[in-house]
């Protein structure tokens with residue numbers, strides 16, 4: 055997988071909550087057995103009208119947002135289907151990171167910015183998911199509305215996103231240490247895990263005793 | 275120390291812990307379908323890796339398959355994807371339920387039916403509705419294709435522990451109100467991301483009173499609340515289901531007795547701590563129906579389309595967008611909304627009890643002449659059982675179409691789909707924009723509500739059939 059250390063680029067704003075993976079890449083494009091070819095159909099239903107023409111008002115069709123590399127979205131991004139094709143489509147379109155807000159629905163009740171499976175799929179492909187506060191994301195959205203596309207630098211080592219220009223603003227974001235490590239090193243997890251093959255085999259012998267039915271080879 | 279059911283299953287499966295906070299978790303059961311697996315096999319092949327435990331994998335075709343007939347797949351791209359799974363299964367020695375197999379069906383329907391799904395196991399599948407299997411007290415969750423490849427190569431998954439959320443139902447479920455209504459109600463209360471980061475445990479007398487099929491409906495839609503997994507502690511209902519005759523993967527005889535004595539310990543300790551708890555009284559619950567483009571946009575059947583400002587968990591802007599998409603106006607009564615299509619099926623509500631409850635309502639009646647109704651059993655086994663009971667005849671005589679097993683119009687990847695602007699009362703789990711066909715509108719309902727609506731020609735309260 056592609057490591058993520060730093061990236062600089064344009065922000066495209068699609069500020070809607072609950073953008074599901076069906077919207078990111080609709081099912082008619084999931085019939086392929088390949089890992090590539092999804093970028094052109096990213097947000098297909100929103101990007102094209104019924105006759106297949108690009109909708110000029112949709113952010114990714116607007117020339118000033120051409121080659122954006124950071125997507126700014128609403129809360130609960132990537133909910134729904136587990137399809138990893140959604141991450142492939144975002145990356146193949148050119149996105150390296152997605153920014154979305156977590157929100158506090160009531161004291162102590164934190165609603166994460168990204169859906170669980172989407173986040174895990176992203177990390178495994180080198181797409182960085184950046185959780186900011188609602189105020190911070192709203193600031194990005196309002197700056198974009200006022201001044202047009204923003205430029206920002208994302209630095210994973212320092213866990214910051216810095217918006218260029220005036221005013222220059224830096225936001226810090228949190229990321230679990232295992233995700234950070236995987237992204238920075240671009241690790242292939244299978245290789246790492248296979249180094250523990252001995253442990254897996256040892257576990258299987260013990261597990262067999264504890265839960266024989268769980269390990270019994272089923273036969274039709 | 276007091277442990278939750280989740281803690282107990284987790285603990286049994288930790289192979290090793292890493293210093294970054296993640297663990298290597300052993301996977302007992304791996305389910306595959308044609309859409310999310312081809313790239314994983316390709317990855318294995320490129321790296322020259324093998325499938326470590328093909329004996330713990332079961333593959334079926336469901337998402338893409340035609341439901342009118344079984345002779346051929348007319349869409350060449352879909353046909354290639356199905357052929358790829360067949361080839362991969364053969365090459366790597368994996369059991370495969372192909373299009374002509376008598377046990378073919380939706381992956382989350384056939385796993386339990388065949389006894390592949392067992393209490394206390396860890397189960398993964400490249401599909402978000404893997405949460406369904408949690409109804410057996412199995413820790414089951416959806417994964418992406420990279421993780422599918424990891425599981426194929428290592429029989430483990432690298433993961434962080436989730437938080438726990440206990441959802442306790444109290445009260446007696448009124449007649450004509452079902453498991454589907456319970457879970458839709460819950461999703462409406464917590465919102466579509468209220469369960470994100472959590473594993474849910476459903477408990478309480480109303481859960482105990484549910485059949486296995488109904489419990490699967492509840493756990494199935496955990497993901498619609500954002501939770502990767504939902505759990506129900508196994509009990510006699512679970513054990514009786516597993517002990518039924520025709521579950522080839524389940525233990526038998528003494529092995530089954532021994533297993534049951536272990537499974538009986540799969541409960542949360544009485545003093546176990548949960549990160550979040552919630553209690554829902556369902557004594558006066560009414561049938562639930564969604565009005566928007568998120569499963570959390572839901573109300574009672576006697577309710578109205580809400581004003582954009584008054585919906586919890588959604589901004590006024592997002593509600594307004596949903597209503598525009600769904601061509602609805604605030605204040606419209608739900609029962610006044612006409613429908614074009616009724617879809618009965620899916621891994622949420624395509625099981626025998628679902629078909630039976632709908633058939634009981636439709637028996638001797640006709641669906642509205644303006645409505646097209648499609649009935650798609652969750653598996654070929656269900657199709658056979660339903661035909662033995664004569665349910666297919668009831669559906670046909672009422673004017674509905676009777677099909678073969680598959681996902682069908684749940685995600686409309688095969689040829690079963692809505693036309694632009696068509697409105698469907700659907701027993702599925704997602705009402706996302708264009709999910710059932712480009713620019714189509716979905717109202718999520720129970721099988722009972724679906725049947726009542728088919729007769730009425732508009733969204734309709736099924737309780738009148740239960741008095």
Ligand code: SF4
Pocket residue numbers: 336337380381382401403620621622680681684685702703
């Ligand atoms: S029936 Fe629908 S939700 Fe279930 S596995 Fe198939 S597509 Fe997914």
